[in-house]
Amino acid sequence: MSSSMLPIVDNIPVKYVNEPVPPMDRPRRFLEVFAAVLKHSSYSYLLDHFARVAAKCGMCAVECPVYQATGRTQDVPCARSGLLLDVYRRHFTAEGRLLARLAAAPPLSSADIDKMAEAFYRCTACRRCNLECPMGLDHGLLTHLGRYILSEMDIAPKALVVSVREQLAGKSGNTSGIPVAALLDTLSFLEDDLKEKFNRDIKFPVDVEGAEYVFFPAVSDYLLEPDVLMGQAAVFHATGDSWTIGTGNYDGINYGLFYNDRFLEDIVKREVAEVRRLKGKKILVGECGHASRTAKGFVPTYGGENPPPVVNILEYTDRAIQEGKLKLNPDAIKERVTYHDPCNYARSGWIVEQPRRIIRSFIKDFVEMEPHGKHNYCCGGGGGTVSIDEMRDFRTKIGGKRKAEQLRATGARYVIAPCANCKKQLKEVIEDHKVDIELIGLHDLILRAIEFKG
């Protein structure tokens, strides 16, 4: 721990240590961090624009699943964004500073910071509000920025910090602490299982140089989702395309998206470095929503010259079916199935139709939730909140309330939830709301239905 003396404040010498910052210094620290972020990033242009157009009409509230469950003003997206925009206006714009002097407005306080910390983590960052804001404000981005500023003053959920710490500075280099030996054991076990199922040598290639695809699932899949992984390996066996898992980095998870741009960048760079190490051609991300979004959205930003293209496994499998390389037994799944759209790739419209084409190619009884696609409701555990176990009650009873209602309304036997985080959250929603439905991944079902030629 380092410490240094700050200037005397009110004749009280204040020592600065790594954690925590004494309460009287928090407002100053917040503003220092905010100023540093504005200096080095492009957020100020965004804040200037949004600060001017916000109409406080409340249209965003209508679409927010958290607000719909709580009815509390603090959960209105515009109110939450306003917490940060007010600080920006008051402390970082000439007009704001002038008006504050004229109106004797109070400066930022420690209580305001607490309010922001709570507000930004009550948000699931699902960005549903963006669809309805008539002024086009991106409240999800403002939540992202708010969390980033707070994190640089060491206000961040422990679960996210611990995971990122292990991924960037720990021995295993991944969020679940899975060492390479355990990974290889797991893959060997899955290969044996696939041999038993299909009487074929379906492999998980490791450290293959020059492969078309370098695979980055959510690393927790190696612990929790064997059927998903086996389904994906089976798809590659059917198509014959070259792919590999790299032992230098096999974790697509990127919690930097949820709270800190520095970590977002570092984790993306590690992904790209692994692809370059293996001389791979493309990044293939698993079903995980945020892992897909961070790769797709930020590899072009942080991936240097000629960054590798990013493909999601659902895109890959969809194309394989369209090209006739993958055959699925249409009688394998007789039960009614519904599909949950992960926000991180459905909200932008990137992955909406692909899973539906896959599902319709072999599942007869498919029913949509309403709304679905781009307008889906968040599982309730978005924005990294699913990793915060202490928030379970809030996540399932508040954030997940709408989702539970949707699930019940479909009458489905299975809900397909591709994203790893959505899976955890929906399992808890199903349990806490006692919904009679089973959660499954898409490649789990593909594993049951896949048919090989010859």
Added chain:
Amino acid sequence: MDTLIEFGRGPLFRFAVALAVLGLIRLAVLSLWGMRQILRRAGDKRPLDLGAIVQRTFVNLNPVRYFRGNRGLYSAVSTLFHVGLILVPIFLAGHIRLWRRGVGIGWPALPASLADALTILTLVTGALLLVGRAWYVASREMSRVQDWLLPLLIAFEFLSGYLLAHPASNPLDLQLVTFLHVGVGDLLLIVTPFTKIAHCALLPFSQLVSEMAWRFVPGAGHEVVKTLGKEGQPI
């Protein structure tokens, strides 16, 4: 009072218009410049899908899509409010005469009956929006001073304008109503670039700004850490 009215219609009006127009142009230019800076500094050099962004802009601006669902009524009322709000100040015959006198330019006017109808529409819908803002908890608790004051001032403008156009219906002193109408009108123009009324110039850029803003600056996070003196600190 005549002197003040003439001042309000003359030099003050010209000043207010200049401030409003130049202020809005400034904001639009700053917004465009900001977007240029974002793209220049962004690590992601892929071309923007401008077609999709323009489409989203028009979709977002299209009030009809909001007419269904939970805020359908609000959207319909707000749309009708904006129709009168935009058309009447620009195309009212009396205002065009003011423009001709003040800056020497004019254009065709609305028929008087249509102007009257739009004025009443704006008054009624403005009142409904205010009631809606007060009734809907989310907007009521978030509202700032300007969110209450601006609709009231706008409603006052339209009401006073209607009374001026129909002296027989005006129970108040004509000079007083004229003075207040001119004064509040100039005030609304002056505050335009400094309040949310600026959305009239900035709204078309919102989708573009939101799209671009996710194009972060490579290395920014580490520069922030250096600036804060946190280099080398463990996660």
